[in-house]
Amino acid sequence: MAFNDLLIRTLEGQNSGRPPIWLMRQAGRYMAEYREIRSRVSFLELCKTPELACEVTLQPIEAFGLDSAILFSDILVPIEPMGVNLDFKPAPYIADPVRTLADAERMKVVNPAEDLKFIMDAIKLMVSKLNVPLIGFSGAPFTLACYMIEGEGSKNFLEVKKMMHNEEKAFRMLMEKLAESTAAYLQEQVKNGCPVVQMFDTWAGIVSPYEYEEFIYPYVKQVVDSVEGAHFIYFAKDSSSFYPVIKQLNCSALGVDWKITLEQADKALDSKFTLQGNMDPALLFADKATITKYAEKILAEGKNIKGHVFNLGHGIMPKTPVENVKHLVDLVKSSD
Numbered sequence: 001m002a003f004n005d006l007l008i009r010t011l012e013g014q015n016s017g018r019p020p021i022w023l024m025r026q027a028g029r030y031m032a033e034y035r036e037i038r039s040r041v042s043f044l045e046l047c048k049t050p051e052l053a054c055e056v057t058l059q060p061i062e063a064f065g066l067d068s069a070i071l072f073s074d075i076l077v078p079i080e081p082m083g084v085n086l087d088f089k090p091a092p093y094i095a096d097p098v099r100t101l102a103d104a105e106r107m108k109v110v111n112p113a114e115d116l117k118f119i120m121d122a123i124k125l126m127v128s129k130l131n132v133p134l135i136g137f138s139g140a141p142f143t144l145a146c147y148m149i150e151g152e153g154s155k156n157f158l159e160v161k162k163m164m165h166n167e168e169k170a171f172r173m174l175m176e177k178l179a180e181s182t183a184a185y186l187q188e189q190v191k192n193g194c195p196v197v198q199m200f201d202t203w204a205g206i207v208s209p210y211e212y213e214e215f216i217y218p219y220v221k222q223v224v225d226s227v228e229g230a231h232f233i234y235f236a237k238d239s240s241s242f243y244p245v246i247k248q249l250n251c252s253a254l255g256v257d258w259k260i261t262l263e264q265a266d267k268a269l270d271s272k273f274t275l276q277g278n279m280d281p282a283l284l285f286a287d288k289a290t291i292t293k294y295a296e297k298i299l300a301e302g303k304n305i306k307g308h309v310f311n312l313g314h315g316i317m318p319k320t321p322v323e324n325v326k327h328l329v330d331l332v333k334s335s336d
């Protein structure tokens with residue numbers, strides 16, 4: 001079958017037809033094929049076995065005919081070789097969180113070709129089997145720091161904010177090591193065959209615009225500027241109040257959540273970027289008529305902005321009905 005390069009053409013501003021569609025967290029527990037493999041191996045084992053990671057990456061492509069695949073791994077896998085003990089229960093848990101200057105000093109910058117060789121092997125295998133682009137990804141320095149500092153997800157991220165303001169030297173040391181590790185990791189993914197990379201900044205929205213500019217943006221910019229030879233998509237959730245800062249980034253596309261419309265976002269960003277999004281993943285639990293109604297609004301707005309990649313505004317949820325995913329993908333693929 002001919003290679004489907006719709007995502008690449010869209011990121012290059014060369015698409016006048018329907019938008020490409022892929023879904024954040026498109027491989028996972030909502031699919032019976034995924035649950036079957038997970039009944040035999042742990043999540044981390046799955047991430048560390050290239051043949052299995054490859055099989056899982058292909059599952060949603062085969063089931064729905066999406067326009068792009070995304071590397072199967074987790075944003076937290078690369079922080080293990082920095083020197084923390086990582087577990088999934090299934091939510092991430094770090095037994096030895098990073099809270100002090102001594103903790104930050106102990107962290108290593110990863111050498112992805114060696115420390116994450118299993119991911120590079122997985123990428124090569126995936127690229128050899130796919131006829132759509134493979135998106136590589138990483139967490140953004142701040143979102144990774146959130147897990148490293150709290151040790152797990154959190155409601156108010158108080159430890160992160162305490163460290164940012166009371167232990168600034170330690171916080172910045174950690175962020176610098178994360179930015180260097182993330183840049184090297186994404187560069188290595190590109191070298192091994194990913195034509196597009198996405199950086200997930202899921203927790204950026206917990207801070208004020210002042211703190212975003214001072215403590216988060218410089219490290220995002222450092223990573224974006226370091227990756228060459230691939231399209232860069234930056235996804236920061238709850239970030240529309242940061243757009244005056246974010247619009248200075250040199251990347252191809254921005255991920256947008258459902259708290260702002262695509263046209264509002266395009267306007268605030270001076271039409272500088274292709275926008276990716278932005279359906280609420282909870283809508284996939286509604287009936288097909290409701291899914292159609294909201295998807296059509298997003299498709300219509302997508303025509304009036306610089307460029308559009310159809311996606312959800314955040315990751316697909318574990319109990320999402322598979323037939324609704326199929327309905328959404330078919331709808332977008334038959335639009336014009």
Ligand code: CP3
Nearest residue numbers: 024025026027028043070072073074075090091200202315
């Ligand atoms: O998009 C894809 O299909 C690629 C795979 C992918 C996973 N996680 C697989 C996964 C990607 C891109 C991620 C990113 C990720 N991981 C983010 C950023 C995006 C987002 O959704 O906010 C974050 C914050 C994480 C951290 C993480 N990993 C959490 C909070 C959890 C547990 C929550 C949950 O879904 O239960 C994970 C585990 C995880 N990552 C699973 C999968 C398929 C479930 C593991 C299992 O099979 O038990």
